[in-house]
Amino acid sequence: MSALKPLPRWADIILLPLINLTLAFIVAGLVVFAIGQNPLAALDAIITGAFGSGYNIGYTLYYSTNFIFTGLAVAVAAHAGLFNIGGNGQAYIAGLGVILVALAMQSLPWWLTFPVAILAGAAVGGFWGFVPGYLQAKRGSHVVITTIMFNFIASAIMIYVVVNLLKPPGILAPESASIAVEGRMPKLGTFIPWFKNTDVNFTLILALICLVGAYFLIWHTRFGFAMRALGQNPTATRYAGMSNSRITMIVMTMSGALAGMVAVNQVFGVQYRLVLDYVADAGFVGIAVALMGRNHPLGILLAALLFGALYQGGNELQYVIPGLSKEMVVVIQALVILFTGAMEGLFRPALQRLFSGGPAAARSGG
Amino acid sequence: MDMVVILSTLDATIRLSTPLLLACLAGMYSERAGVFDIGLEGKMLMAAFAAAATASVTGSVWAGLAAGLGISLMTALLQGAAAITLKGNQLIAGTAINMLAVGLTTFLGIQWFAQGGRTPQLKEGERFTEVKLPFADELANVPVVGPIYSDLISGHNILVYIAFLAVPVTWFVLFRTRFGLRLRAVGENPKAVDTAGISVIAMRYQAVLITGLLCGFAGAFFSIAQGSGFGNNMTAGKGFIALAALIFAKWKPVPAMFTCLLFGFLDALQIRLQGVEVGGVQVPVQAIQALPYVLTVILLAGFIGKAVGPKAGGVAYSKER
Numbered sequence: 001m002s003a004l005k006p007l008p009r010w011a012d013i014i015l016l017p018l019i020n021l022t023l024a025f026i027v028a029g030l031v032v033f034a035i036g037q038n039p040l041a042a043l044d045a046i047i048t049g050a051f052g053s054g055y056n057i058g059y060t061l062y063y064s065t066n067f068i069f070t071g072l073a074v075a076v077a078a079h080a081g082l083f084n085i086g087g088n089g090q091a092y093i094a095g096l097g098v099i100l101v102a103l104a105m106q107s108l109p110w111w112l113t114f115p116v117a118i119l120a121g122a123a124v125g126g127f128w129g130f131v132p133g134y135l136q137a138k139r140g141s142h143v144v145i146t147t148i149m150f151n152f153i154a155s156a157i158m159i160y161v162v163v164n165l166l167k168p169p170g171i172l173a174p175e176s177a178s179i180a181v182e183g184r185m186p187k188l189g190t191f192i193p194w195f196k197n198t199d200v201n202f203t204l205i206l207a208l209i210c211l212v213g214a215y216f217l218i219w220h221t222r223f224g225f226a227m228r229a230l231g232q233n234p235t236a237t238r239y240a241g242m243s244n245s246r247i248t249m250i251v252m253t254m255s256g257a258l259a260g261m262v263a264v265n266q267v268f269g270v271q272y273r274l275v276l277d278y279v280a281d282a283g284f285v286g287i288a289v290a291l292m293g294r295n296h297p298l299g300i301l302l303a304a305l306l307f308g309a310l311y312q313g314g315n316e317l318q319y320v321i322p323g324l325s326k327e328m329v330v331v332i333q334a335l336v337i338l339f340t341g342a343m344e345g346l347f348r349p350a351l352q353r354l355f356s357g358g359p360a361a362a363r364s365g366g
Numbered sequence: 367m368d369m370v371v372i373l374s375t376l377d378a379t380i381r382l383s384t385p386l387l388l389a390c391l392a393g394m395y396s397e398r399a400g401v402f403d404i405g406l407e408g409k410m411l412m413a414a415f416a417a418a419a420t421a422s423v424t425g426s427v428w429a430g431l432a433a434g435l436g437i438s439l440m441t442a443l444l445q446g447a448a449a450i451t452l453k454g455n456q457l458i459a460g461t462a463i464n465m466l467a468v469g470l471t472t473f474l475g476i477q478w479f480a481q482g483g484r485t486p487q488l489k490e491g492e493r494f495t496e497v498k499l500p501f502a503d504e505l506a507n508v509p510v511v512g513p514i515y516s517d518l519i520s521g522h523n524i525l526v527y528i529a530f531l532a533v534p535v536t537w538f539v540l541f542r543t544r545f546g547l548r549l550r551a552v553g554e555n556p557k558a559v560d561t562a563g564i565s566v567i568a569m570r571y572q573a574v575l576i577t578g579l580l581c582g583f584a585g586a587f588f589s590i591a592q593g594s595g596f597g598n599n600m601t602a603g604k605g606f607i608a609l610a611a612l613i614f615a616k617w618k619p620v621p622a623m624f625t626c627l628l629f630g631f632l633d634a635l636q637i638r639l640q641g642v643e644v645g646g647v648q649v650p651v652q653a654i655q656a657l658p659y660v661l662t663v664i665l666l667a668g669f670i671g672k673a674v675g676p677k678a679g680g681v682a683y684s685k686e687r
Contacts, residue, residue: 031470031473035474035477035478083455083457083458085404085457085461135663135666135667139666139667139668139669140667140668141663141666141667141668142666144404144457145609145610145613145662145666146663146666146667148404148606148609149606149610149659149660149662149663150659150663152603152606152656152659153656153659153660153663156652156653156655156656156659157652157656159652160650160652160653164650284461284465287458287461291458323476323477323480324477325472325473325476325477327468327469327470327472327473327476328469328473329469330465330468330469330472330473331466331469331470331473332469333465333469334462334463334464334465334466334468334469335462335466337458337461337462337465338444338448338459338462338463338466341454341455341458341459341461341462342448342449342452342454342455342456342458342459342462343447343448343452343454343459344452344454345451345452345453345454346452
């Protein structure tokens with residue numbers, strides 16, 4: 001097996017993810033079929049629901065915005081060999097920074113508040129990533145376990161803060177005060193009527209900037225090289241005189257800051273107030289997005305669009321085919337993670353054999 | 367607090383610790399064999415759904431339990447296939463299992479029972495009820511011993527007793543049998559085990575299947591013992607508290623029991639303290655809820671003792687090279 005040549009680049013980054021995605025869809029289709037529904041009709045309903053009109057596309061892009069951020073958060077950490085499973089907690093707690101800034105500056109025009117809200121979200125989300133990074137770098141705790149714990153700690157803190165500190169008197173629902181109307185950021189539909197009154201907003205532009213920024217950071221900066229080197233071989237970076245613990249802490253902070261941008265989209269861009277559980281597991285979708293997108297910004301963009309479409313299409317699905325609920329999308333997402341992330345070994349060896357010139361070549365090579 | 371309050375809090379502690387303990391012991395087998403399992407939650411959720419759905423349809427609690435165990439075993443096998451045979455990332459495999467469980471149980475629940483994801487309310491005979499231990503009535507009036515025996519120890523459902531029996535059994539299996547020695551060796555130094563002519567793959571599969579079995583009991587506890595039916599995401603992160611308990615107990619059975627009792631007690635306490643003022647200050651229940659996670663983070667960071675897991679954990683075993 002060790003004699004097999006690695007896959008050609010295009011097969012590795014395009015063919016393999018596509019095969020795995022197809023497999024995920026086939027298995028999900030079988031589930032739909034097993035309960036007596038038509039999988040093709042379901043797929044058609046999802047596609048129409050995601051792309052049928054400007055309204056549908058607007059919502060698809062709104063979901064994609066979140067998934068670009070969480071996908072990037074997972075990918076940046078993955079390049080340094082870290083598995084950040086705490087995107088949910090980082091995105092959630094960042095909402096505190098965003099809402100405090102937004103409420104404090106609500107009498108000012110939105111374009112003044114926007115950059116400050118971004119910085120606040122990045123700072124709080126980044127802090128929630130930094131601590132697990134610090135604990136891994138300096139105290140040797142595993143970043144996966146710590147970030148899982150931090151998801152739950154964030155959730156407990158947010159319930160306490162929203163219910164006991166931020167909830168204005170007279171409001172029954174557990175939520176903060178709303179940003180004054182004049183301080184709210186307009187949605188893209190205000191400028192592009194085609195999008196109607198959907199939730200897609202300027203945070204989408206921020207997401208695209210983050211994609212480009214991540215590309216340059218990872219492949220065109222000294223630090224990007226250092227973090228990729230750490231991900232490949234921590235011993236080598238140490239011998240090269242780099243500080244592994246410093247890189248770990250910076251990467252986890254950046255990862256948390258990227259996840260924190262979900263709060264900008266949700267709190268500042270859409271809901272204009274802090275509600276509970278607004279992250280809706282976007283952090284976990286980010287894992288699927290990063291795996292599917294091969295940790296490359298372009299791949300992440302495409303995967304985020306795919307999952308944005310699946311989420312929006314899944315929402316519409318239940319209205320088109322009664323009985324088929326949007327949880328179908330969670331199943332597809334889980335299967336994508338399973339096949340592209342954990343069961344990569346399913347097709348890779350066979351593909352490698354194919355590209356190495358058939359079974360005969362593989363045998364003689366072995 | 368008077369005796370009645372203390373007894374009922376401790377009673378709740380035992381009930382709330384049970385699924386934690388089952389899941390924690392479940393994780394112990396797999397992690398001791400070198401397979402990290404963050405998918406305890408998912409396997410429990412699958413089992414909880416399968417148990418309630420089957421019990422409701424067949425009208426038999428035992429059929430429900432069997433279905434819960436069966437589904438959990440199959441899920442464990444899938445996770446094992448990804449993490450052991452295909453040498454995939456164990457953490458990602460666990461994440462996928464958790465997500466698959468949330469999606470599938472809700473999706474199928476809505477589809478099959480049309481009650482927004484809940485299964486029908488279970489009737490008598492479709493769920494486990496309290497077991498009265500011998501002499502519970504006779505001893506009830508004896509001071510001190512009586513209430514403790516007949517209220518605290520007696521009167522739980524059978525899965526509670528299975529959970530606490532599993533502690534000495536697990537200790538014996540892991541530390542006093544050849545199987546246990548090999549299982550632990552596979553988690554510490556698989557190469558040595560391989561050299562001795564024992565299959566690392568087979569050992570790990572056996573460990574993962576035991577994990578699946580115990581997660582099945584834990585899941586069934588939620589839906590057909592403690593509750594009477596399945597509700598969306600009813601395991602509510604308990605699989606992760608069990609994971610925290612496993613680390614906190616440093617992968618040892620008896621400390622695992624005490625850790626789960628502690629975490630169960632915290633849970634019972636926060637339910638009791640909801641809206642209660644202590645010394646004029648309202649205790650934030652969220653602080654108590656977050657305590658198991660905070661304690662685990664502090665322990666992992668080595669501020670109170672040091673938790674070091676099995677050395678070969680997290681890495682798939684390859685014979686070549």
